Amino acid sequence: MPARSVITARQERLGVELRKLRERAGLSGREAARALGIAETKLSSTEVGRVGVSAERVRHLAGEYACDDAELVEALVSMATERERGWWEEFxxxxxxxxxxxxxxxxxxxxxxxxxxxxxxxxxxxxxxxxxxxxxxxxxxxxxxxxxxxxxxxxxxxxxxxxxxxxxxxxxxxxxxxxxxxxxxxxxxxxxxxxxxxxxxxxxxxxxxxxxxxxxxxxxxxxxxxxxxxxxxxxxxxxxxxxxxxxxxxxxxxxxxxxxxxxxxxxxxxxxxxxxxxxx
The missing domain is CATH 3.30.870 (Endonuclease; Chain A)
Known part of the structure; x- marks a missing residue:
């Protein structure tokens, strides 16, 4: 996914929550990126909300981080897959x-x-x-x-x-x-x-x-x-x-x-x- 020119607080929050999952698993950014088979820079960009993440990738990350909280994972998936522009974007x-x-x-x-x-x-x-x-x-x-x-x-x-x-x-x-x-x-x-x-x-x-x-x-x-x-x-x-x-x-x-x-x-x-x- 291309890098965003504007990062909203909600997009940033999704990245923060994914970082929290990684840290709870005791993995460094380098270790997690290696386990996921992606560049560390891509993982870092995801964790600060600079690039989007798919539902499949969220579930993959949760699995690698041994997160068994299904409700939290699905809530993060919902955040990741939001595409509709809110009325506030008019302003x-x-x-x-x-x-x-x-x-x-x-x-x-x-x-x-x-x-x-x-x-x-x-x-x-x-x-x-x-x-x-x-x-x-x-x-x-x-x-x-x-x-x-x-x-x-x-x-x-x-x-x-x-x-x-x-x-x-x-x-x-x-x-x-x-x-x-x-x-x-x-x-x-x-x-x-x-x-x-x-x-x-x-x-x-x-x-x-x-x-x-x-x-x-x-x-x-x-x-x-x-x-x-x-x-x-x-x-x-x-x-x-x-x-x-x-x-x-x-x-x-x-x-x-x-x-x-x-x-x-x-x-x-x-x-x-x-x-x-x-x-x-």
Missing amino acids: RELVPTGYLDLAELEHHAAALRTYQSMHIPALLQTEEQIKAIFTATVPKLSAEEIDVRTRFRLRRQDVLGGVGYRAVIHEAALRVRAADAKVARHQLLHVLEQTERPQVTVRVVPFDVDNYAGVDTPFVYANGPVPQLDTVLADTPHGGAFLDAEAQLSRYREVLRKVEGVALGVVESRNFIHRLVQQM
Whole structure:
């Protein structure tokens, strides 16, 4: 297969998972390439996502690496054989690459969970809220850039029609006004409307909750078809970071357990947001 000019995060992840299988088998790149009868450079290019890999080759690699996890192997085969271009490709070179990778991650997720402390989750934002957030971006965006990024974020929200979505939102995020009171009120009403969908759950962590030290990094946890393919997108001060090491995934699963443990229940959270709306 020819080398790719653009490597997506998902293609890179496939290569990473194939490398993990090799390393668990205790094989160096040279040893694995020799056993497979291919050049070491070709194996290396596969493991960084620079070249594609066939379903047959994935199964061959899994066999050579003595991987007997059939579900994981088939999930990797599915990743390797994806050929359909996603809607996000329409926006390539129009929005940052990380936006495209996030949309692709959401599209393929078995379920999505998020914790947000400063903003309403992107998938629950109104058009006015989105525009206000991008208008405040530093450095300043042009009117055209704001329009494109707004359209892209709204398109991402289509995923809520087919995937389970659980959001934990701190009270601070509910009270932050990206624009004025009218926009803020409409935004809260929109969140309430979205929670009427059976697959969408929103829970609130209020300011006055006990035994809560806070979480410093907003994040999205995307469940893969098997736990090994889960992914976290952490919202760092320097941009989004995709995390997939087992230790990292385990940490964020624990964070989710803790914030969900202190959050109000589903009905209590709806009532809480209703009261905030009435105060505006």
